[in-house]
Amino acid sequence: MAFIKGIELSxxxxxxxxxxxxxxxxxxxxxxxxxIGPGSEVLGFDTEMSTDHDWGPRLFLFLxxxxxxxxxxxxxxxxxxxxxxxxxxxxxxxxxxxxxxxxFIKRSLAIDIHKDIQLIDWLTFPSQVLAEIVGGxxxxxxxxxxxxxRKQLNYYPxxxxxxxxxxxxxxxxxxxxxxxRSGYMGDELGSSIIGSRIVRDIMNLCFLMERQYAPYPKWFxxxxxxxxxxxxxLPMLTNAQSARTWREREDALCKVxxxxxxxxxxLGITENMTNQVTFFYDRPFKVIQGGMFAxxxxxxxxxxxxxxxxxxxxxxxxxxxxxxxxxxxINQWCTDEHSTERNIVxxxxxxxxx
Numbered sequence: 001m002a003f004i005k006g007i008e009l010s011x012x013x014x015x016x017x018x019x020x021x022x023x024x025x026x027x028x029x030x031x032x033x034x035x036i037g038p039g040s041e042v043l044g045f046d047t048e049m050s051t052d053h054d055w056g057p058r059l060f061l062f063l064x065x066x067x068x069x070x071x072x073x074x075x076x077x078x079x080x081x082x083x084x085x086x087x088x089x090x091x092x093x094x095x096x097x098x099x100x101x102x103x104f105i106k107r108s109l110a111i112d113i114h115k116d117i118q119l120i121d122w123l124t125f126p127s128q129v130l131a132e133i134v135g136g137x138x139x140x141x142x143x144x145x146x147x148x149x150r151k152q153l154n155y156y157p158x159x160x161x162x163x164x165x166x167x168x169x170x171x172x173x174x175x176x177x178x179x180x181r182s183g184y185m186g187d188e189l190g191s192s193i194i195g196s197r198i199v200r201d202i203m204n205l206c207f208l209m210e211r212q213y214a215p216y217p218k219w220f221x222x223x224x225x226x227x228x229x230x231x232x233x234l235p236m237l238t239n240a241q242s243a244r245t246w247r248e249r250e251d252a253l254c255k256v257x258x259x260x261x262x263x264x265x266x267l268g269i270t271e272n273m274t275n276q277v278t279f280f281y282d283r284p285f286k287v288i289q290g291g292m293f294a295x296x297x298x299x300x301x302x303x304x305x306x307x308x309x310x311x312x313x314x315x316x317x318x319x320x321x322x323x324x325x326x327x328x329x330i331n332q333w334c335t336d337e338h339s340t341e342r343n344i345v346x347x348x349x350x351x352x353x354x
Contacts, residue, residue: 001088003048006041006055007137013057013086014139018096021081022061026074030142032062032101037108042136045219057086058095059139062104062146071098101145108133113149119306122160123317124345126328131213155211159303160317162269166297167316168205172198173290179253180285183246191246198253199237202260204319206233209263214319233259250286257288270296305353313352318345 004012014033022029037060040046046055063070075098082091105113108129111121134150141147156164175194183191203224207214215223224230236259240252254277261275273293277286298310315321318328330345 003051004087004089005044006039006046006050007035007044009057009087009089010035010041010059011137011139013091014059017057017082017086018059018061018078019140021078022074025077026070029067029070030064031067031140032138032143032146033059033140034062034136034138034146035059036136036138037104037132039132040219042132043215043219043223044135045222051089054095056089056095057091058097060104061096061098062101063098064143065100065102068100074098101149105133105149113145117152119157119160119303120346120349122156123163123349124330125318126216127207127213127317127319128216128328131215134213155213159301159306161208161211162297162301163306163310163314164316164320165205165208166294166301166310167314167320168201168208169290169297170294170314171201171290171316171320172205172288173292173294176253176257176287176290177280177283177285180246180250180280180287181283183249184285188244188246191249192243195240195243195249195253199241199256202237202256205260206230206263209267216325217323229259229263254286254288261288261293264293269300309349309353315352321345321348 018033022031035058036042039054040050041055061074063074075093078096079093082093084091102113105111109121109125111117130153134153138146138150155161175198179191179194179198182194203220204214206224206227206229210227210229212223212227214220225234233256236252236256240249240256243249243252257277258275261273264270265272265275273296277288279285280287294314298307298314301307301310318330322328
């Protein structure tokens with residue numbers, strides 16, 4: 001059996017099966033059908049190996065609030081009419097989720113889609129989740145609601161974009177000399193670990209510079225290869241990652257720093273910055289002075305709250321605050337009984353702003 005990519009399989013499943021069943025049994029129903037949310041196929045990274053679990057023809061059916069009473073009826077009709085197999089793949093009806101767009105977004109981002117998204121909210125959205133919402137494919141959108149939302153969430157607002165880039169430059173500035181100082185003290189393992197952190201920060205910075213949502217670790221490097229800068233930058237990062245001594249690591253990172261500084265200047269968002277490494281005070285360590293890039297970017301932020309936040313703590317969005325998977329899923333803890341205003345991540349940013 002030839003492998004069929006998940007988006008293509010689900011597209012066929014909708015147009016050949018689901019659409020016909022819905023139109024025949026619920027001819028007046030207005031709904032949205034899409035393959036979005038979790039799953040490697042949503043980002044287009046699925047392979048034949050992906051088919052061993054939680055995979056197959058599937059989609060979301062988003063009903064309007066007034067039609068949610070039809071959920072069980074629709075499931076029953078689908079159960080009677082969908083095939084056991086589709087293009088050789090087992091059909092599991094549990095993989096097709098019938099819900100409302102309001103509930104889906106509430107669980108994913110802890111926001112009310114009928115209210116304006118505040119800038120501070122964007123700092124609580126994991127980039128993986130945003131990629132899952134704007135990725136995949138919409139098969140049918142009778143109300144246009146999902147199409148509108150995907151357009152709204154297509155990428156970070158300008159000041160949030162600046163805040164995150166400034167925050168990553170700040171992280172680089174905090175650690176660029178440490179990778180060398182630890183190596184100088186004979187701690188090659190420690191130097192390598194810090195070097196790897198810087199490599200990851202620079203990769204994240206590249207996603208931001210090219211206005212692409214960075215996926216979670218499994219697809220981080222794969223998605224990075226698709227960036228415009230990857231052909232030139234990837235070998236440099238690989239050299240920095242695989243360096244055996246701190247001096248080799250320094251040489252490799254210096255090339256990376258100068259490349260990324262030039263890429264910053266190409267954005268045209270600040271005055272041109274030097275793209276040449278310099279010595280860290282009187283020490284024999286070459287750095288790019290990441291803190292200087294952070295400062296000039298942060299000064300371009302115009303929103304008063306985000307500007308104040310940048311002046312107090314350049315901690316970035318949730319993806320820069322932590323890489324803990326469970327913590328980054330914190331929005332899913334919010335229920336109707338626990339309003340979004342009580343979200344722990346929002347409290348963190350609001351506390352800093354006090």
